[in-house]
Amino acid sequence: MVSTAYLDHAASTPMLPEAVEAVSAAMREVGNASSLHATGRRARRVVEESRETLAFALGARPSEVVFTAGGTESDNLAVKGIYWSRRRTGRTRVLASAVEHHAVLDAVEWLVSHEGASVTWLPVDDLGRVDEDAYLDALSDDVALATVMWANNEIGTVQHVRRLADAAHEFGVPFHTDAVQAVGQLPVDFAASGVDALTLTGHKLGGPLGAGALLLGRDVACTPLLHGGGQERDVRSGTLDIPGARGLAVATALAVERQPETAARLSSLRDDLVKRVQDAVPTAVHNGDPADRLPGNAHFSFPGCEGDSLLLLLDARGVEVSTGSACSSGVARPSHVLVAMGQDEPTARSSLRFSLGHTSTADDVDALVEALPAVVERARR
Amino acid sequence: MKLLAAMSGGVDSAVAAALAVEAGHDVTGVHLALSEAPATLRSGSRGCCSREDARDASRAADVIGIPYYVWDLAAEFQASVIDDFVAEYAAGRTPNPCVRCNEKVKFAAVLDRALQLGFDAVVTGHHARVVDGVLSRSADPAKDQSYVLAVLTPAQLAATVLPLGPHTKDEVRTLARARGLAVADKPDSHDICFIADGDTAGFLRSRLGEQPGAVVEDGVAVGTHQGTYGYTVGQRRGLGLTVPAADGRPRYVLSVEPVSRTVTVGPVAALDVSTVLTDPPVWSSPRPLPLACTVQLRAHGMVHECVATADGAGWSLALTTPARAVAAGQMAVLYDGDTVVGSATIRSAA
Incomplete structure (x- = not known):
């Protein structure tokens, strides 16, 4: 294939050159940030400057940054750690939206099956937004934790996190949000959002794979998943990945600084994509909130088609997209997000996500729109 | 031709895909996910269905340099192969699930979808030959699988490519090694792929329940059984006879009759x-x-x-x-x- 149109930035977006440079520079240095000698102090300085950079970019305090190995670890740490700490106070119910990423969904289900938790899954409307009446009804003083993502990774719908967090606090319930897709695409300010814990990861915003963070409010008790040297305020032991932290901080700072122009450019490109896909395939249905969604996200159902057939045919034409959710064996299952939004299984299986990022151009959209009609025709059952 | 290679994760299907590429075809690999809840690691001598097998298939596709996807055919496999297997035993017959899988899944559901998506034919690693639409035995008599492909119609055979036909199993392993395919020394599979522990009788018991009845010789009850599905014509072991045979010779299952729940036994000559x-x-x-x-x-x-x-x-x-x-x-x-x-x-x- 001569050229590739990469329309899967929500899976992983290219690293920013500045982040590659920062990671490379940090990799040339020796040092354990926990060592007491001069080399250790130099390493610690890189870590702490990275922590400050990250905190400043996201409206958090440096002490609220817990470096992790990525979004899945941050979600697991928040969900399990906060649950374990609150369980001692007799609170054992978890509120979680039905459209969470599997890193939250499966962590909650594990708490239910192994740790004595109960769960109230929060329903969503047909745009994928959490039903706030149901949420308010579910809140009470037996709830250990509420968790609702900032913006959905499949259909892009943005949740009203501030309102949800405020309501939780009236019942003394800590609120976690998975903001993996939001940082760099939407304005994200930890303090202003009112949330108690926030997940982010590097490779969705131009940073390295395998580097993420949990922003964790200073007064939020969280039992560790990993025990050991007591790094990261005793919540996440393990020798710090200095190149990872550095790359994450540099990329986050740039992504946040550029967010307004990125959002404007991507939403205009995305709106063009949506309109042209609908013109090219009149039966295509655009899913999610038409306005209040991630700037780089477009998500369509193609009635009568199998999503994985569409993916195969587009891939053969150099157009790279996603069916939304794949389990580890690579089997495309009907998306739990679309099912929660009320779609039937055949419709849920007929969908594709197109996600744009900082390297996307009009050429990528052209390639998609050019390939799509014949592909949909071929894949139609 | 544009070919779709079914890749189980075993050495045969990996080499078949590689040979198809070397013959100049445009090949895409698919792994068929046949289990709703795949095991993480392979167990026993099953040749497919675990995530480890899926990984082996994807590694082989990467080494060969072809696109690779997983197709979820668990529902078709359940309905056409597993449910059929249980129903056939319940009816007193001895089904061959590999035949059913070829007939209903690999060369039906998969082939149909391949043709719909613009492929010309399906490639598999079966040891048999198809030349001009005519099916014949493999060069390796010990590994020949023409028997389990004999259910294919001329139309299905016309869209089937079997690159391993001229090769023995040993040659296939050599070909795999020469191409850097890590599955070259993976053990052969021979158990029924959906019965993890190889305990067919236990598998059937868990689905059909206990259905006790009599074991009969010449119209005389000589024992009891917990379900006719545990018996196959020609079976000698595990008959649980309480009355020794008059001639002191071994007894064999002669017939299985599920409606009257009767297992009839007799001497080998019968x-x-x-x-x-x-x-x-x-x-x-x-x-x-x-x-x-x-x-x-x-x-x-x-x-x-x-x-x-x-x-x-x-x-x-x-x-x-x-x-x-x-x-x-x-x-x-x-x-x-x-x-x-x-x-x-x-x-x-x-």
Whole structure:
């Protein structure tokens, strides 16, 4: 294939050159940030400057940054750690939206099956937004934790996190949000959002794979998943990945600084994509909130088609997209997000996500729109 | 041609895909996910269905340099193979699930989808040959799988590519090693892929429940059983007889009758049959009847000379020399030399 149109930035977006440079520079240095000698102090300085950079970019305090190995670890740490700490106070119910990423969904289900938790899954409307009446009804003083993502990774719908967090606090319930897709695409300010814990990861915003963070409010008790040297305020032991932290901080700072122009450019490109896909395939249905969604996200159902057939045919034409959710064996299952939004299984299986990022151009959209009609025709059952 | 290679994660299908690429075809690999809840690691001698097997398949595709996808056919496999397997045993027959999988899944659901998506044919790692739409035996008699492919119609065979036909299994492993395929030394699979522990009777018991009945010889009860599905014609072990045979010789299952829950046993000589009646056949390479040919009555079984004549819509096969322990539900596959003529499900034998 001569050229590739990469329309899967929500899976992983290219690293920013500045982040590659920062990671490379940090990799040339020796040092354990926990060592007491001069080399250790130099390493610690890189870590702490990275922590400050990250905190400043996201409206958090440096002490609220817990470096992790990525979004899945941050979600697991928040969900399990906060649950374990609150369980001692007799609170054992978890509120979680039905459209969470599997890193939250499966962590909650594990708490239910192994740790004595109960769960109230929060329903969503047909745009994928959490039903706030149901949420308010579910809140009470037996709830250990509420968790609702900032913006959905499949259909892009943005949740009203501030309102949800405020309501939780009236019942003394800590609120976690998975903001993996939001940082760099939407304005994200930890303090202003009112949330108690926030997940982010590097490779969705131009940073390295395998580097993420949990922003964790200073007064939020969280039992560790990993025990050991007591790094990261005793919540996440393990020798710090200095190149990872550095790359994450540099990329986050740039992504946040550029967010307004990125959002404007991507939403205009995305709106063009949506309109042209609908013109090219009149039966295509655009899913999610038409306005209040991630700037780089477009998500369509193609009635009568199998999503994985569409993916195969587009891939053969150099157009790279996603069916939304794949389990580890690579089997495309009907998306739990679309099912929660009320779609039937055949419709849920007929969908594709197109996600744009900082390297996307009009050429990528052209390639998609050019390939799509014949592909949909071929894949139609 | 644009070919879709079914890749189980084993050495045969990996080499088949590689040979298809080397023959100049445009090849795409797919792994068929046949289990709703795949095990993480392979166990026993099963050849597919675990995530480890899926990984082996994707590694092979990467090394060969072809696109690779996973297709979820768990629902089709459940309905066409597993449910059919249980129903056939419940009806007193001995099914061959690999035949059913080829007939209903690999060369039906998968082939149909491949053709719809613009592929010209399906490539598999079966040890058999298809030349100009005619199916015949592999160069490796010990590994020949023409028996389990004999259910394919001429239309299906026309869209089937079997690159391993001219090669022995040893050659296939050598070819795999020469291409850097890590599955070169992966053990052969031979158990039923959806019965993890190999305990077929236990698998059937868990689905059909206990259905106790009598074990009978010459009309006299000589023991009891917990379900006819635990017995296959020709079986000698595990009969649980409480009355010793008059002649002191071993007893074998002669027939299984699920409605009356009767398992009939008898001496070895009573297993011999010389006439086999079948359901309507599938002709892979049609011939006029009556036909003097050879017949194979089970996978990896010996061949018998016979004369096939029409019997209603099915065949009546008159064997020149008797065959032992012929189970209803297995396939009778007719051969002309090494060429497959057709196949039919065995209805009865006497």
